[in-house]
Amino acid sequence: MSVVLQISDPHFGTEVPEVVEALARLASALGPDLVVLSGDITQRARARQFEAARAFTDRIGAPLLAVPGNHDIPLMNLWARLTRPYSHHCASFGESLEPSFENRELLVLGVNTTRSRRHKNGEVDAAQVRRVSDRLSRAGTHQLRVVVVHQPIEVKRPQDEPDRLIGHAAAQHAWAVAGADIVMGGHIHLPYVMPLPGLARPMWAVQAGTAVSSRVRRGVPNSVNVLRWSAGDGTCVVEQWDHAGPKQAFELRQATRLNMARNN
């Protein structure tokens, strides 16, 4: 069994200290094989915000895959945004903006969907679709194949459509053909798991809420996702853990068993 902890949109700089501590306790109890940080790591792309985020992920002590979100490039400093938008991100999380992680049971591919010229809207372009498809097509049979983006590859509500990734339809079709199982994202601070219809094989959007930030939507508490993948029988369950209620702890809110290409 492989366990992946998805932490999205922590927006360090607006983190709630007791929620950060609760997440550290959950991560310690889970002992994940991989932590995925799916963007908006910071609130304003400041060096000290990235450093706080890195100090937190170092406490977890698991392998880490981090991609930037729109908040991880400077907003007000136009010069910095256009000339060195990722300098603070890279100083804390490494030079690659499109990192990958691989072991016998997992293939996880990060995609940088931020664009400094338009700041908020995310995009996946043809070259990125091709690069990811090429790698997916060489995945091992036992590997769960996950693509990580920041803005959602699909949305459930019409009002969220402006936040959907530019290029989402082409990416969905190509990545399904190439064998992807899951596309993980964040950005709208709304957790959900949904099958993506009309594709060559079953593929799922797994969206996370904001992990530890005070920037929650009304009625949507802080949350993280936990993926449990059993390569032996091809079962995958996505758990949503919410930080709500009086216990000051993340608690299992719901678990969704994914219908996978492997077991149908």
Ligand SMILES: [Fe+2]
């Ligand atoms: Fe965000």
Ligand SMILES: [Fe+2]
């Ligand atoms: Fe975002």
